[in-house]
Amino acid sequence: MTDPHAETRAAIRPVKEQIEEELLAKKNVVGVDIDEKETGGQKTGELSIVVFVDSKQPLSKVPKADRVPPEVQGVKTDVQEIxxxxxxxxxxxxxxxxxxxxxxxxxxxxxxxxxxxxxxxxxxxxxxxxxxxxxxxxxxxxxxxxxxxxxxxxxxxxxxxxxxxxxxxxxxxxxxxxxxxxxxxxxxxxxxxxxxxxxxxxxxxxxxxxxxxxxxxxxxxxxxxxxxxxxxxxxxxxxxxxxxxxxxxxxxxxxxxxxxxxxxxxxxxxxxxxxxxxxxxxxxxxxxxxxxxxxxxxxxxxxxxxxxxxxxxxxxxxxxxxxxxxxxxxxxxxxxxxxxVPTKPILSCLDSRISLCHVTKPSLCRPTRTPICDQVISRIVICDFALPTRPLSCHVSRTVCPPVPSRMVCDRPPDWRDPIDRIGAGHGYGEQGVDVEAPYWAGYLAALEEVAALDENGSDEQTPDRNGEH
Structure with missing residues (x-):
């Protein structure tokens, strides 16, 4: 929640700091602050210099030297007991x-x-x-x-x-x-x-x-x-x-x-x-x-x-x-x-098989297969464009159900530009003639090995039922 009185508070602050020593020297004064002025125990909405006293007394019983002025440099004061x-x-x-x-x-x-x-x-x-x-x-x-x-x-x-x-x-x-x-x-x-x-x-x-x-x-x-x-x-x-x-x-x-x-x-x-x-x-x-x-x-x-x-x-x-x-x-x-911090690429169950995603922002993906199909695609397609820095729209198809594509299709957004163009030569993943950092390749290959092992051992654990649930 933002302070609706921030500007007024900032204007009062130097006045409060200038006068607070004088106020603290008065009898019974234990604190000085900035807050809304109170009348009859209710806040008025008007900021003031609040003077806290340990015992509030009628003004007639307070010596003149210890009285709090009603205002200081145009800023109202308020005496409150605490x-x-x-x-x-x-x-x-x-x-x-x-x-x-x-x-x-x-x-x-x-x-x-x-x-x-x-x-x-x-x-x-x-x-x-x-x-x-x-x-x-x-x-x-x-x-x-x-x-x-x-x-x-x-x-x-x-x-x-x-x-x-x-x-x-x-x-x-x-x-x-x-x-x-x-x-x-x-x-x-x-x-x-x-x-x-x-x-x-x-x-x-x-x-x-x-x-x-x-x-x-x-x-x-x-x-x-x-x-x-x-x-x-x-x-x-x-x-x-x-x-x-x-x-x-x-x-x-x-x-x-x-x-x-x-x-x-x-x-x-x-x-x-x-x-x-x-x-x-x-x-x-x-x-x-x-x-x-x-x-x-x-x-x-x-x-x-x-x-x-x-x-x-x-x-x-x-x-x-x-x-x-x-x-x-x-x-x-x-x-x-x-x-x-993850030390390996994250494998997640997307549609009906394991997908390997290298993204720096969440991807929005939607399955495009029909509920009942005949043929299963058992391979992963690695897209040949660079690491995305914005959400991708990914069409994933495990089965061949015309007219659904029989492979993973990664659509580039309409305003997509190659990262190499954005970042400059020598800084994009997938750029020909440039050595990609070893940690990236180590993680990449480790993920491919995991996917291959899952394909060999069967992926029943990762396969959703026809309602798309695991």
Whole structure:
């Protein structure tokens, strides 16, 4: 889906970026974005600079210095209330405590995106960072499998605040699946924390996977990761996380600036150019919740667009780092599912015998034989013109049923031109006096041998019945 407000959004963007520091300095302001202005909780269709506050108050109770101007350089503003949280879940660790299961606390023999992970260590916290002083353990989600650009090491991608928690982390900290919150133990160790980043764009970390540990380049219940792409407003997206599992939503903005409190140890951090996602409430009440931090967000084609790290406590919004920023800052690349490339010509059953086709685009073929005929043609005719680069219309006849031709006839389209004329001498298959590449001939001859073997052994398996079915 394209953004109907793309031009207006582009015009507002420099104004928003110019004023956002001043707005973030005001009391209770936690974010600045571009979105439709709301009146009475309903969107008006008019784009504005949206100022998010953690507590909306009557204007009369807001000091003048902290008031948001009604417009900036001709662009209207809109104040909206939102309470933001990091979407990591913690639990106080007590001796012999049994951790209650949440949505998907399971252990998986094969590492993949969308499953429970967390540090093996506990972290001591005290108020205001925790309800009471004590040692706490944490849980988030494994986002996706990645590969170190320098060493080629296989790694797991997640958030800084999932794998590191705070500034007490060290390289080599062991990680477990499932997390200790979910009942995990040292037996579930799968890797070591290698590096992390907490910048204006990324809350990320990578964990080197232990040798011998099984993994797959997929996100649980979503499928194989196809690649990555930039988020766009209006894009339909999905994610799989430990808590809310497989959910769906829509990219509402790629211009979010948001300030989040990471606790007294790390402090308040401001993120810029972030992705804001709203839930598809026809499919799920919320897009994410605590415990989903570290999940990757994908488009409908399973291309990763972001790394989930925070959201609104009421489920109205989820925030994500742009995936290209996360990959670059961490020095890794997504591991994607391999593309299978055929190494031999493809044999397919066409009409009543095996046909060998070398095409670069789909061919449209139609059988021309009559249902009941007397004579069978048992040979293959190889057409003597070059490799087609456009669909061919192929008349295939296995039998001699006048006036049907008794051989394979390949009609050249009306606008057909020889590839040699199009490409230039020395580049066309079938050109006299030119050596065709060895791989082509190897595949060609291998296919002919297969066809010959099928003719010798009978082709009952490949012969359709009179209704044209196999």
């Amino acid at each position: 309470e933001i949280e990091l979407q990591m879940l913690s639990a106080q660790r007590l001796v012999d405590e049994d951790f209650a299961p949440y949505v998907d606390p399971a252990a998986y023999p094969t590492l993949q995106g969308g499953i429970s992970i967390g540090p093996l260590r506990s972290v001591f916290l005290s108020p205001p960072d925790a309800p009471a002083p004590g040692n706490y353990v944490f849980v988030g989600s494994l986002g996706a499998m990645v590969r170190d650009r320098a060493s080629g090491q296989t790694m797991a991608l997640t958030n800084f605040h999932v794998a590191c928690v705070n500034n007490t982390w060290s390289v080599g900290d062991r990680q477990v699946q499932q997390s200790l919150v979910d009942g995990g133990s040292p037996a579930g160790q799968f890797g070591s924390l290698t590096r992390a980043t907490l910048s204006e764009r990324v809350d990320g970390a990578v964990i080197s996977v232990d040798a011998g540990r099984a993994w797959t380049a997929s996100v649980h219940t979503v499928g194989q990761v196809a690649g990555h792409t930039a988020a766009t407003v209006g894009m339909t997206v999905q994610k799989r996380g430990r808590t809310t599992e497989h959910t769906f939503g829509t990219v509402a903005s790629t211009d979010l600036t948001v300030s989040i409190n990471y606790g007294s140890d790390v402090g308040v951090r401001t993120f810029r150019h972030q992705i804001r996602i709203t839930p598809d409430t026809s499919r799920n009440a919320r897009f994410s919740d605590r415990g989903d931090s570290g999940s990757v967000i994908l488009d409908a084609n399973r291309n990763v667009i972001g790394l989930l790290f925070a959201g609104a406590t009421d489920g109205s919004a989820t925030f994500a780092n742009p995936i290209h920023s996360a990959l670059d800052e961490l020095g890794v690349d997504l591991i994607v599912s391999p593309v299978t």
